[in-house]
Amino acid sequence: MTIRFAFYGRVSTEDQQDPEASRNWQMSRARALADRHGAIVAEYFDIGQSRSIPWKRRPQASALLVALKRPDRDFDAVVVGEPQRAFYGNQYSLTFPVLAHYGVSLWVPEVGGAVDPESEAHDLIMSVFGGMSKGERTRIRIRVRTAMAAQAQVEGRFLGGRPPYGYRLLDAGPHANPAKAADGRRLHVLEPDPLAGPIVKRIFSEYLGGLGIFAIAEGLTGDGVLSPSAYDRARNRHRTGVAWSKGAIRVILTNPRYTGRQVWNKQRKDEVLLDVEDVALGHETKLRWNDRDDWVWSTDVVHEPLVDVESFERAQALMTGHGRGRSRTRTRVRRDYVLRGLVHCGVCERKMQGQWNHERPYYRCRYPREYGLANRVEHPSNVYIAEHDVLPVLDGWLAGLFAPAELDRTVAAMWEAQVDDPVDPAAARAEQVVQECDTKLARYRAALEAGTDPALVAGWTAQVQSERAAALGAVRAPVTRPRMSRDEIRAVVDALQNVHDVLVAADTADKAAVYRQLGLRLTYRPEERTVRADVHVGAQPWGYGECPRGDLNPHAR
Template structure:
């Protein structure tokens, strides 16, 4: 029999894609070779999460399309590891296509081809797919819990762009021995000699009564580069022409200027790609968390640019200037529109 090998290596794996492909292919070959089988083609996806369904995987999608072709060049498909091939309900959404086109699916855990009429085979594959989903969920919970503890108890900088006004510097060897052996360093924030004073100026001017737009205009007029122009290498998607009102607001609302490390300001939600076709799976969407869900370090861990009293006063002033119910009267217009609502 001629076989197509199907495999996947995700971004979550700690081994390189070539090593992952090699051991999965070796396992698949060990299953079909004693039966006179030969692997004649491969469909291996690298760098994809297991949660991505087959039809959205480049190689997996090509394999599903090849099933329809009577001249496909292979008689059956073999996978090396069901945990990496199927996730959640993917087996139930994918295997019927193999049955429909008469292509058998071989799995090491079954010891050969999956029998569509064998209830035990269906249960085994469903269990492996469920275990795969559970494993990914456990990893996410473990990582998020660990990052929260590292922020709160250690005040560790967990990556990302530094806030305007700070620079990232190495603080010493990474506390993880394996990463330290690779030369990776623990990093932290130190004040930017130029931008730190701009941050302090923004807080002073705002608390003196100036509005966000006036502050932004003043910074631009004085020739002070806006955050994207100050660090263009980290902001290649922005023009950096001038300061904006939103840039000033972001600075005024960032609690890291008080010296505390902050994490969990955003989260990644997984939502259905197509509500009319659940088999298309989910996509990740970044959303803001409420402020009461942010995690702060217990103690200051880097040099503050403003004290806590100044920051709190700025938040209270921002809230007081916010649009209240009595101010929500709509936008005035010099023209009268007959279809305009009340």
Template structure:
């Protein structure tokens, strides 16, 4: 937002846009972080007569994300292209928070192209893009930022491994089905205790704990996953997704599934020991051909040998170690001694992965190789024990080779050069019709007043803590106020009115040029490029097995740059 008053004050000096960032990794209060970063920026520019007239501050964004994937940084890049942007240069109070790895070398040329300067405290003023010394300094800070993040990850993971192994500490996450959390009192770290953090431990759930014991007992008696799931559903026992629907919105909630029974049988925490590091977060390149797009985080399973077990029993066991190992041996035998030979995994590209749904149950259809060719299937009744007996075949199959030619023909038809403008206008009109009323934003003064009240309470409680008040009581007060403050900020962000993008003739013409000749692009695109194109078009397909028809829906974002790369650059 441009500060008009500050802009008038800066008529005789430089006008600056301030950029900063804070994330959950930094473990800082967003407002406090913004204040000290802005204060550092002002200390740099005020001696030169500079004034900040615009602010761009990203909250909750990791430093590893490229600028185009941070909302406010992306807004700043867009503002650079506007000749009437209202500022002459950009000031950053902490370059290690703004630039990560090689991000400076990929961002600075954009500043230089549009004639916008970049000021940072580390060079004492404006960065000279032609100076090797400045380039080296900024590159070093990018490397330091990456190194700092990696060191934090290593320290945190090492500490958590030690806490799980030696102390058997519960390290967060949802409790396994059959357990619930028990409060063990304030956190041993005084700072965290003052913030309201508390220690927890698993204890058997009075309703679901016996269900876990029943699952193991029936499995050891020879019943299979599906038979157990069917019996639990028939007896009206809530499945994990039904017992905790708020954390399982991606599940159908119809009944017990084979996967839920299998997950319980595979979970060693039912033996009373804490087990950590079963999963890890990997950062995977979004596009191997374009490293500048950055990474996405994917959750993956670790090998059992890398799991961290507590040295002692730390919570009440639901299953004995002997029963757990016996169930494990049965599963291994059912796998035809799979553990004795190496499993060969072949990666298959499914062009419609995540885009195709079954019209009978609404679930996403899964990719399946059959006869060396890609198919899509829905095994809803095979995976879930349904108490309501949904009318659904055991398997719904669809060959990819039967669908893609029809789909490509439809896309080529509606995006033909003589029809593409009509198609885009029709989609824009439909989006406008379906758009709901916008929430009315709360006045900024009310939000500021509520935040000030919360801050005043926090100062009072901290003063009471320093004067010797009961830390447990005060920490509870602090936690309540912090939660109230976070709710105020979240509400302000949520109800902030979002201007609706108008489909002007210029926008439509730009999209027409970006889409190019869809027919030629589809003919030349490989499988991966075609999959990326479908995803960029926000294509959604529903297969009706009875009529063997496909219902297709699509949405085009006016910012069609990503589609341009997929259509033209992917051939």
């Protein structure tokens, strides 16, 4: 009997693996096993997914689980190239019973064929591989963190990321790792920015002189000093940059790197259970602040300080006295906001923040209270809207919008509402190519100075400059997003049947997920006391992944 196999593989790009190369060797191992008994007829390969993520939350693995349930599926067995890539921890014990339930066998090279559900030896082998996968990940994490702590403390090395406002990066020579140095990687150190550096000194001086953070923000904005987001627009396009905010001032005043020492481990990544009632859903990563005692400081001063240690400590004492020093260690209560990130202020167009009040979720915008001189804008000091006033009307509107009798009208309205906005889908890739070309050109100049044949270097340079020019052209060339046809819109809408039933039965997290899949955007206009709801089906929802608080400039930490 010829067996039809579905191949499953996975690659994580966290350690800069080549997805194509990883897929090829995993597929080769799978074919070496499967070709003796049949052929691989389907492929499910996850790219950029951590091994710790359960199958239900990996896009391709989840699609494979869905395909299992179809009576007309085109495969009889699942083959993996390496079990450590497919299973982590107890994932095998959670996944294999599902495969067996639907009559689909699991084949792995390590057992030389199909895993026997009745074999204790096979079950032990697969469990061991899951444990090895978990142990390998844990061991790598410990090794990397220990090495980074030593590099920060002993060497004072800049470990990457954005430089704090007031500094810029200065080349410090080739990377200490010979392999990375051969690939053109360089080390960097911080040096004062000639324009922004004096602003940092001014902020500390004024704060220690008695001015509050809002008064400092007003003074800088009034003097025409660009805020951190406005000063570096290339990396802050999603922020307004209109004025200095209290948050930006506070971040600068609490950043110890201005004392000339490198500081690492201010934050950590914790893995938190998605649902304590259903451990099989796995974890999500949360970024949390470490206690100050856990920060790793460089032993010596490693870059030019903008503030002396005494002034910095005085600033921290002042902020602690104003109630700021305890903010990172207080116990936080998890609040559920169904419309988190979806509600926008109709006055300033900024996302409104969640605010728990009277045991209920609200959304607020305090634009004039956060930005210096923002009170010159016609904006109420506080804009509030209650979630419980919006949800019933919103759910009813969505139910009517996608009701069978209204589908034709909805599809027609969505088709007519499309706008031929000029977009540039290749901009990100083109900018990356430009950066890579600049790196290569710098490497070629170094090779020329080291004595490499000038004719050879000239050939390399000409080729890279040609690639760079083409990439710049792609960045500037506008591309128009193709309009979806009525049939394409109808196909997307058909997948959203029974929206009302889903919303009524859904819990907070599921309902929020439905709203995001619909591409929902709510705009509250306080002067009219109305909420405008827009649905953008079939496209990336507005603004997800963007900073919700405008100009707080968290990268300056």
